[in-house]
Amino acid sequence: MRMKLAGLAVLVSSLSASLVAAPAAEAAAKPTLRYGAKGKYVKYVQERLRALHYAPGKADGKYGTDLRFAVLAFQKVNGLAPNGTVGRRTWAALARPKAPARIVSGGAANRVEISKKRQLVVVYKGGRVQLITHTSTGSGKRYCHQGRCEVARTPSGNFRVHRKINGWRHAPLGDLYKPVYFYRGYALHGSPSVPLYPASHGCARLPMRHTADLLFRIVPIGTAVYVR
Known part of the structure; x- marks a missing residue:
């Protein structure tokens, strides 16, 4: 019985480690995006940030000014240095984004x-x-x-x-x-x-x-x- 529990614990630990490592591994496989970049990955970031209620502008696959400001805001909310570059850490944060910290408690709904x-x-x-x-x-x-x-x-x-x-x-x-x-x-x-x-x-x-x-x-x- 103890051996079975020990084996189960090892399995759970292994799965947890895999889940934590997954976003980092996926992020490492994606390209670094900067102002002026184009393509499907840029369009994905635009669509992802829009879904998260940022304002990246039109999802046209072009990294322009609107997207840059949206990335800056996203990076600040997620505790990253705001530089406008979508690199490994920003890709990982896009997979597991944080909600913005509220500055008041019990405020108006609107x-x-x-x-x-x-x-x-x-x-x-x-x-x-x-x-x-x-x-x-x-x-x-x-x-x-x-x-x-x-x-x-x-x-x-x-x-x-x-x-x-x-x-x-x-x-x-x-x-x-x-x-x-x-x-x-x-x-x-x-x-x-x-x-x-x-x-x-x-x-x-x-x-x-x-x-x-x-x-x-x-x-x-x-x-x-x-x-x-």
């Missing part, structure tokens, strides 16, 4: 979470993730405009969407594409520049145009916005 620490925006509908995207929030640097100097900070707190503009808004501090305002003049908005570090005057910048279009469409006025 909400937007802006994480300044992770530089991520997550949109929830009915408590379910609808969109995960990279963002760039307030730089924390001092700036001056028309004789008034301030520090570029994205305010933390609990807010609600109170205004939306379907198009460009040419504001004193820059152009905002489809801004979704959540506190005074602070908004989530599309921008041609969304670096990997906090760089804005205080708004939460979003990738152009697919991501900004999608967020504008799925976030109505009145939606709760949590910034931490």
Whole structure:
């Protein structure tokens, strides 16, 4: 009896090791994908990220800007260095993806979470993730405009969407594409520049145009916005 149990334990251990090793082995067999790549593997990544509620754009097998931003967001959610390259570790994470960490507990079912620490925006509908995207929030640097100097900070707190503009808004501090305002003049908005570090005057910048279009469409006025 003991011999049978011992044999069973060895079998279970062997199977567990095989299951853990499988994604790594599969990942090693796939090509490394970078911006500009083309083909079936790129299309697979586009379809996979779309299914996981990122915004990789059209599944056309071309590694462009939309896919790069989606990969950056995915890598951050999965604890990987965001470099936009789909290598062995990113392939393995695509096989066993993590859910984004929530920044609030007990929040509204329909909400937007802006994480300044992770530089991520997550949109929830009915408590379910609808969109995960990279963002760039307030730089924390001092700036001056028309004789008034301030520090570029994205305010933390609990807010609600109170205004939306379907198009460009040419504001004193820059152009905002489809801004979704959540506190005074602070908004989530599309921008041609969304670096990997906090760089804005205080708004939460979003990738152009697919991501900004999608967020504008799925976030109505009145939606709760949590910034931490």
